[in-house]
Amino acid sequence: MASPEIEVLTQALARLPGLGPRSARRAVLHLLKKRETALVPLLRALELVNERLATCSTCGNVDTTDPCAICADPRRDQRSLCVVEEVADLWALERSRLFPGRFHVLGGRLSALEGVRPEDLSVDRLIARLTAGGIDEVVLATNATLEGQTTAHYIAERLEGFPIRLTRLAHGLPVGGELDYLDEGTLAQALRARRPID
């Protein structure tokens, strides 16, 4: 019985990850009730993102400039490249401020279930960057999931023959992790990769 405008908005919100039809309707009602403090700010924020943000044609990051601030920053280590699945992973690594080099966003992970094939990822663009030269190390920082590891294996194969050091993030106990709460896969990895105590 809601007006068509409301139905369309409800459907647009319901397609967001984390929201279903019912929670989308609740969100719409919230937006309608808090017009000035919720609906208008969300509208303006979406407008700004839509107007200003672009995908970096070099690394796949999302930023107001192309190339993005990371690619354009001369203080970043140009010889080191970190390959991640999604922009979210790039942000997570940037929050840690630990990686001094630049990034390459694949745009997903290989997945038979979700129908994601190699040509859906930006692997060719990664190879083009390596072919252009000047890169010494590639860190494969895909997720520690089955799909993430499959993707890392696939990329490692594609990068064979390039004169680069190819590494991946270490697997093992997370900081603060308790053995009793960890899955067997993590335990197995941590045990296999055990190191001498110095």
Add this chain to the structure above:
Amino acid sequence: MASPEIEVLTQALARLPGLGPRSARRAVLHLLKKRETALVPLLRALELVNERLATCSTCGNVDTTDPCAICADPRRDQRSLCVVEEVADLWALERSRLFPGRFHVLGGRLSALEGVRPEDLSVDRLIARLTAGGIDEVVLATNATLEGQTTAHYIAERLEGFPIRLTRLAHGLPVGGELDYLDEGTLAQALRARRPID
């Protein structure tokens, strides 16, 4: 490490009910990735709602016209008024197509916890509508929650002395139930068996 535009959008989404900071960030990444199929449609839907929708100055419903389609419909029973907490409750009743009269949206429920006082609800406007005359029956269709029933009691007291039949939805509602979550069968039972308030 995301741009300020993305931070602002993430915060605007995180304030929606059902989304927290982390799920809001996931939603933003989804919007950035599916620019044409997710971000732009959501933006357009919000624009339309913001441009076209207004709150009915008579009943508090949200519609493209003021008075809303229900208030303006001459086929609706002008003598019967159904008082609900929120627009969502009005929509729930309208979906059941069982109530032939018009509505009055309170804009909430009395709640000491949430700091909602009588003057925060549109009770004065309800009394003004009754004072204007022409209404024979008021159905108090607040939720079957503690706050909803407290609100119904408060309104019943305020409406004492008006020459109206004051009813409430029958207690076929499950205790703790909220209108928006009920199936039509239960709503129909509750509406059919509405009883005078003693």
